[in-house]
Amino acid sequence: MDLQHITLISFGYIEKDFLEKIAEDVRREYILPVKIREGHLDLSEFHDPARRQYNGNNLLKVVDSMFSSESLKILGLFSVDLFIPILTYIFGQAYLNGRTGIASFHRFNNERYGMKKDDKIMLDRFRKEVIHELGHTFGLIHCHVPTCVMRSSTYVEDIDQKSPNLCITCRTKLGK
Amino acid sequence: MVKKISLLIVDDEESVRDSLFNWFIEDGYHVECAENAKKALSMLESEDFDIILADIKMPGMDGLEMLRRIKFLKKDAIVIVMTAFATVDTAVQALKDGAYDYVTKPFDPDDLSHLIRNASKQIYLTEENEALKEKVIALENVEDLIGRSKEMVKVLKQVEHVAQSDSSVIITGESGTGKELIAKAIHSNSQRKFFPLVCVHCGALTESLLESELFGHEKGAFTGAMYNRKGRFEMADGGTIFLDEIATISTKMQIELLRVLESKSFIRVGGNKEIRSDFRVICATNRDLKKMVEQGTFREDLYYRLNVVNIHIPPLRERIEDIPLLVDYFINKYCTSMNRPLITIDAAALRRLEEFDFPGNVRELENMIERAIVIGNGKEIRLKDLPLGKEVIDSSVESLDDHEKLHIYQILNKYRWNITRSAKALKVDRVTLYKKIKKYGLKPAE
Numbered sequence: 318m319d320l321q322h323i324t325l326i327s328f329g330y331i332e333k334d335f336l337e338k339i340a341e342d343v344r345r346e347y348i349l350p351v352k353i354r355e356g357h358l359d360l361s362e363f364h365d366p367a368r369r370q371y372n373g374n375n376l377l378k379v380v381d382s383m384f385s386s387e388s389l390k391i392l393g394l395f396s397v398d399l400f401i402p403i404l405t406y407i408f409g410q411a412y413l414n415g416r417t418g419i420a421s422f423h424r425f426n427n428e429r430y431g432m433k434k435d436d437k438i439m440l441d442r443f444r445k446e447v448i449h450e451l452g453h454t455f456g457l458i459h460c461h462v463p464t465c466v467m468r469s470s471t472y473v474e475d476i477d478q479k480s481p482n483l484c485i486t487c488r489t490k491l492g493k
Numbered sequence: 494m495v496k497k498i499s500l501l502i503v504d505d506e507e508s509v510r511d512s513l514f515n516w517f518i519e520d521g522y523h524v525e526c527a528e529n530a531k532k533a534l535s536m537l538e539s540e541d542f543d544i545i546l547a548d549i550k551m552p553g554m555d556g557l558e559m560l561r562r563i564k565f566l567k568k569d570a571i572v573i574v575m576t577a578f579a580t581v582d583t584a585v586q587a588l589k590d591g592a593y594d595y596v597t598k599p600f601d602p603d604d605l606s607h608l609i610r611n612a613s614k615q616i617y618l619t620e621e622n623e624a625l626k627e628k629v630i631a632l633e634n635v636e637d638l639i640g641r642s643k644e645m646v647k648v649l650k651q652v653e654h655v656a657q658s659d660s661s662v663i664i665t666g667e668s669g670t671g672k673e674l675i676a677k678a679i680h681s682n683s684q685r686k687f688f689p690l691v692c693v694h695c696g697a698l699t700e701s702l703l704e705s706e707l708f709g710h711e712k713g714a715f716t717g718a719m720y721n722r723k724g725r726f727e728m729a730d731g732g733t734i735f736l737d738e739i740a741t742i743s744t745k746m747q748i749e750l751l752r753v754l755e756s757k758s759f760i761r762v763g764g765n766k767e768i769r770s771d772f773r774v775i776c777a778t779n780r781d782l783k784k785m786v787e788q789g790t791f792r793e794d795l796y797y798r799l800n801v802v803n804i805h806i807p808p809l810r811e812r813i814e815d816i817p818l819l820v821d822y823f824i825n826k827y828c829t830s831m832n833r834p835l836i837t838i839d840a841a842a843l844r845r846l847e848e849f850d851f852p853g854n855v856r857e858l859e860n861m862i863e864r865a866i867v868i869g870n871g872k873e874i875r876l877k878d879l880p881l882g883k884e885v886i887d888s889s890v891e892s893l894d895d896h897e898k899l900h901i902y903q904i905l906n907k908y909r910w911n912i913t914r915s916a917k918a919l920k921v922d923r924v925t926l927y928k929k930i931k932k933y934g935l936k937p938a939e
Contacts, residue, residue, distance in 0.1 A: 374508055374515075401512035403575075404602045413518050458521040469520060471603035 323349050323451065324388040326356040326380070329396050331422075335440060336394070342444045342481055343451065346466075347491075349389065356384065360397060373399040373407050373419060381417035390454045392447055395421040408446050408470070411453035418450035425473060442476045448483075457487050498613045499523040501542040503533040503559065504575070505551045509598070513546065520606070530554035534562055542570075544593075544612050549576040549583060557587060564591045569619065571612050575600075638671070638678055639822050642812035648675070651804050656682035661754070661799050663739075664777040666806030669856030672777035675804060676735040679775060688732030691725045691772075696738035700746060705762050707750075714763020726759055729772040739799070740780040740791065751795045774799065809851040809858060816847050819855060823862035824874070831866065831936050838874040849881050868899045871934070898933040901926070910937045 325340055340351040358379065363371045380393040392411075399407050399421045408425075411418025425442040427435045445466055452467045460467035465484035470476045483491065500522050502513045510526040517524045525542070527533035529551055537545075545563060549556035556574050563570050571593040576583065584595045593612055596604070638649060655662055656679045664672045673692065680690040698706055705714075709724030725734060742750065753759045758769045776799050785791035809816070820838055828835045838846075851857050865878035901919065908914040916926040929935075 372508075374511055400599070401516070402506065402508045403512040403599055404516070404605065405599050407602065410515055411519075413515070453519055459519055469606060471601075471606060 321349065322352055322388050323347060324352045324354060324384070324391045325394055325447070326354055326384060326391060327394045328356045328358055328360070331394055331396065335436075335443075338440060339394075339444045339447055343448060346448050346482060347451065347455075352388065356380070356393065365400070368400055369398070370400040370406065371395070371397045373401045373410055377410055377412070377417060377419050380419055381412065381415070385416040389416070390451055391417050392451055392454075393417070393419040394443075394447070395419060396423055397421060398423045408476075409450045411450040413453050413458070414456040415454055418454050420446045420450050422446075425476075430473070438477070441481070442473055445476050445479060445481045446470075448481055452483065452487065452491075455491055457483070457490060460484060460487050462486065497521070497523050498543045498609075498616060499541070500525070500609070501533060501536060501545045502526045503528075503530060503545065503547040503551070503556070505529060505548065509548070516602075516605070517609070520609070522609070530556070530559035530562075533559060534566075537563060537566060541567075543616050544609065545570060545572045547572060547574055549574050549587070550578065557583070557590060560587060560590050560592055571616065573608065573612065638674055639818050640812060640815040641818060642814045644807040644812045645815060648804060648806055649678075651802075652678050653682065655679055655802050655804065657684075658802075659684075659773055660801040661773070662775045662802045662804060663782065663800045664775065664804045664806065665782075666777075666779065667808045667854055668779050669851075669854030670806040670808060671855050672779075672806060673735065673737060675806060676733070676775045676777060680733040680735075680773075683733070683773070685732045685773060689729060690733045690735060691729040692735045692737065693725050694737045695746075696741040700743045703742065703746060704749065707753075708759050708761055709764075709768075710762035711764040714761070718763065721761075724759070724761060726753060726770050726772060727768055730770040731772070733773045733775055736774065736776045738778060739776040740778040740782060740785060744792070747792045747795050751792065751798060754795075754798050809854045810849075813847050816858070817843060819858055820846065820862060823859050824866065827863050827866045833866065833871065833936075836866065836869065836871065836873050839876070842874050842876045842879055845876055845879065845881055864899070867902050867935075868895050894933075897929070898935070901929055901933065902935050905930070905935065905937070 323343060325336065325343070327336060336353050340353050344351045358376075360371060363375050363379075365372055376393065376395070376399070380391070384391050384393075399409070399419070401407055401410065406424065409418060409420030420443070422439060422443040425439045425446070427433060427438055448466050449470070457467050459469040462468065462484040463478065464480045465487055466479055466481055467483060467487050468475070468479050470479065500517055502510050502517075502524065503526075504510050504513070505528055507528070510528070514524050514526055525536065525540075527536055530547075531553060533545070533547070536542075547556045547559055551559075556576075560572050560574060563572055572591070573594045573596060574587045574592045575596050575598055577598045587595050594608055596608065600608075638645075638652075640646070640649070652675060662676075662679060664675050666672050676692075677690060680686060693703075693706060695703060701715075705718075705722070705724070707725050709722050709727055710718050712718060712721050754774060757771060758767050760767055782791055782796055782800070786793045786796045820843065824836060824838065846858070846861075853860075861879055861881075862874070864880070865874040869875065869878045901915075904918050905915050908918065912923050912926055916923045919926060921929075
């Protein structure tokens with residue numbers, strides 16, 4: 318089996334065009350073939366009614382156990398609001414130096430912040446988050462370079478500040 | 494290189510431990526987890542963690558009890574307590590018990606990152622502060638106190654011991670033994686080291702001047718008192734006052750001094766406001782104060798007030814084994830300050846120095862070495878370069894050139910290397926003086 322590729326798995330409906338653009342950016346950044354496929358999970362099992370959010374820890378574990386043998390790295394793409402027990406929300410998370418990560422574009426829509434809908438900005442934020450989480454699976458930790466995609470981002474404004482690319486230091490680490 | 498901050502997460506819920514572990518590991522921290530307080534405490538005994546994130550509600554020992562135990566083990570540990578059930582009482586209790594901060598689960602991701610970043614910054618600053626303090630201590634550490642002899646080792650031990658207390662000290666010893674250096678060493682190694690060490694040479698001042706010098710004066714207190722002036726006691730607030738040649742002060746000043754030492758308060762000359770100052774007193778004398786007390790020239794009560802600790806510095810002739818060390822030290826000091834290559838001392842010259850009784854003690858030895866470097870051949874100190882008890886003018890300097898070189902050097906130093914004034918004193922023109930300076934390779938000491 319060819320494991321030298323990255324797989325992006327969409328859980329729930331995500332536009333094909335949107336996925337392909339992200340796949341192209343990922344391929345360019347990590348110089349690896351990227352496959353797109355659909356995944357099916359009963360998300361209600363991960364829903365926390367008290368928080369009205371989805372448990373990111375459990376989702377990551379399940380995605381990892383079900384799909385990680387398929388390729389070098391996999392990233393689960395979601396549209397639901399993710400949380401981990403200790404934090405009010407997360408954009409995504411991944412196993413450092415592992416195979417699997419997850420990301421959601423739920424909080425990337427401008428309408429959520431009282432602004433006009435802007436799909437371009439949403440796509441831009443999501444591709445950065447996907448590249449960021451994949452970076453963790455390749456062993457990269459948060460970077461202090463303001464424009465590096467591996468810089469920690471806790472607000473969408475932080476994501477907007479950075480570029481979709483790895484800085485030279487992170488790229489060098491990736492090469493090792 | 495910046496050190497990696499280590500975190501210990503203590504929570505009975507696996508999901509919380511995992512979440513925090515993943516979150517912080519992505520930030521580049523070294524992270525470990527413990528599922529209860531008992532395990533955390535045992536981990537803390539074998540490993541030093543910079544920040545401990547602990548849940549309050551845990552089965553067995555709760556987070557607050559663990560916090561108290563951690564603080565007992567490591568006073569400056571940074572512990573952040575977390576809880577899902579926030580109450581003002583527990584928060585207040587946690588902070589009273591020394592917690593760095595108190596957070597309610599779940600946190601906003603940005604708050605958590607900020608919290609840890611701030612705690613990390615505090616750790617770096619604390620470590621930097623410690624390192625800088627050590628550097629300062631190393632710099633101030635009695636660099637001029639040279640000696641390996643039994644007598645000097647005893648003095649140095651006394652200095653170390655006395656520095657930790659706040660008692661008054663009398664330093665006795667012949668002239669030139671280094672009493673002021675000992676006072677500096679005591680101050681530099683004491684808790685007061687970050688405050689001033691104020692030195693007063695009592696013997697150099699008349700009674701009225703000494704009074705004004707010590708207590709300060711108000712504007713108009715006497716003719717020439719144009720401004721208010723702080724006295725030395727006031728300047729020494731928080732630090733140490735060193736009263737050199739204490740035996741020379743008048744009976745009136747002895748009474749004044751005793752009063753100040755007892756009350757730590759005084760009034761400026763011409764003033765009416767009481768001023769308080771917190772200082773430590775170190776005195777020095779080359780006279781036998783006890784004998785002066787017996788003769789009635791020094792107040793007994795003041796003597797006992799000052800003489801809580803007595804440090805006696807032995808004369809140089811009683812610690813001959815320190816002479817080679819001191820010679821090396823002064824050669825290094827003066828060759829460096831004169832920008833000359835380091836020289837040595839020949840065996841015969843050193844032997845004569847060891848036989849000499851040095852009435853002027855270390856100061857005399859220091860002057861001899863300085864002079865020998867100036868007039869010497871630039872390679873080694875020879876016997877003929879040392880005056881050894883004779884006046885400098887009658888020294889063993891043999892050639893006329895050596896005399897000329899030494900005389901010019903002394904005149905230049907006298908006029909602080911002002912060529913015009915030196916040339917005038919030597920009754921030669923400036924060009925001649927420049928030629929002589931060049932010929933003898935004379936340079937001002939730095």
